[in-house]
Amino acid sequence: MTIRVFFVDDQVMVRAGFVMVVEAQQDMTVAGEAGDGVEALDRLAAARADVVLMDVRMPRMGGVEATRRLLSRPDPAPRVIVLTTFDLDEYAFAALRAGASGFLVKDAPPEDLLAAIRTVHRGDAVIAPSTTRRLLDHVAADLPVPGEGPDPLAALTPREREILQQIALGRSNAEIAALLFVSEGTVKTHVGRVLAKLGLRDRIQAVIFAYEKRLVRAGG
Numbered sequence: 001m002t003i004r005v006f007f008v009d010d011q012v013m014v015r016a017g018f019v020m021v022v023e024a025q026q027d028m029t030v031a032g033e034a035g036d037g038v039e040a041l042d043r044l045a046a047a048r049a050d051v052v053l054m055d056v057r058m059p060r061m062g063g064v065e066a067t068r069r070l071l072s073r074p075d076p077a078p079r080v081i082v083l084t085t086f087d088l089d090e091y092a093f094a095a096l097r098a099g100a101s102g103f104l105v106k107d108a109p110p111e112d113l114l115a116a117i118r119t120v121h122r123g124d125a126v127i128a129p130s131t132t133r134r135l136l137d138h139v140a141a142d143l144p145v146p147g148e149g150p151d152p153l154a155a156l157t158p159r160e161r162e163i164l165q166q167i168a169l170g171r172s173n174a175e176i177a178a179l180l181f182v183s184e185g186t187v188k189t190h191v192g193r194v195l196a197k198l199g200l201r202d203r204i205q206a207v208i209f210a211y212e213k214r215l216v217r218a219g220g
Contacts (some may be wrong), residue, residue: 003121004031006049008040008066009083010058014106018053021110037066049078051117054100055090056084064094071099075182086115097208099201102126125204130139151166153213155197161215166204169211 005022007015015033022028028158031049034040036058044052052070054063063082071077082095082103092103101120104113116126153161166176173191177184191203200206208215 001027003028003117004050005029005117006031006040006044006052006078007033007038007048008020008052008058008063009033009055010035010037014055018113021042021113022117023112024148028114035070037061037063041069043077050121052078053078053104053113053117054079054082056082056095062091064091064098067100078102079123081116081120081126089142096204098166099104099205101202102204123202125202152198160194160197161192163187164194164198164206164210165215167191168192168207168216170207175194 005018005028007018009015015035019033022030031062032043032047034043036177037054037137038061040052040054041061054067054139056063067080067082070080072165077099080095080100082092083106084092084103085106086092087211096103102125103117104126108116119126142153153164156164162180163176165188166179171179173184177187191206194200195202195206198206198209200209
C-alpha cells in the first residue's frame with residue numbers, strides 16, 4: 001500500500017526537502033502541499049492523504065488550529081505529525097492535545113522522518129511516552145483543572161488504572177510487565193482495553209489524559 005503524504009509548512013525550501021525525501025521511497029507518494037493552515041484545510045478537502053506533516057507556527061492559521069479542524073471533519077481524517085523547532089515547544093503539546101499523533105523536530109534526520117510517517121500510518125504514535133511526559137512537565141502549570149462530573153477513570157479496573165499510570169510515567173510495555181510481574185502480552189491487552197474504554201487514540205493521548213485527570217503530576 002502506498003502512503004499518501006501531505007506537507008504543510010510556510011517555508012518553501014523545507015517543503016521541497018520533504019518532497020524529495022518522500023518521493024524517493026517506493027511505498028510513499030506526495031499527496032500535496034500547502035503554505036499555511038488555511039490553504040491546507042482547503043486542499044485537504046479534495047486531496048486524499050494518509051499522513052500530514054504539519055508545521056506548528058505559520059501565518060494566517062497555525063498547525064494547532066489546522067490540526068483541530070482537520071481532525072474534527074466527519075470524513076476519515078489523516079494522521080497528523082506536528083513539526084516543531086524545539087522538542088519542548090508548548091505549541092507541540094497543544095497540537096498533540098488537538099489529536100496529532102506525535103511531533104518531530106524539524107532538523108530530524110530523513111530516516112527519522114520516514115520512520116515516523118510509516119509508524120503513524122500503522123496507527124501508532126511517533127514519539128515515546130517519556131518524551132511526551134517531559135513535554136507535559138514543561139507545560140503542567142497550564143493544564144486545566146479537572147471539572148466536576150462523572151469520573152471517567154471509574155470505567156477502568158484497578159489493574160487498568162495502574163497500567164494507565166505506568167504509561168503516563170513513560171514506561172514501555174516491557175518495563176510495565178517487569179514491574180507488575182506479568183507478561184508483555186498481558187500488558188498489551190490491558191493497554192488496548194484502557195484506550196478503548198477511554199476513547200483514546202494511542203499512548204500519547206493516554207499520557208495527556210492521565211496528566212489532565214491528575215492521575216500523575218509533573219515530575220512523576
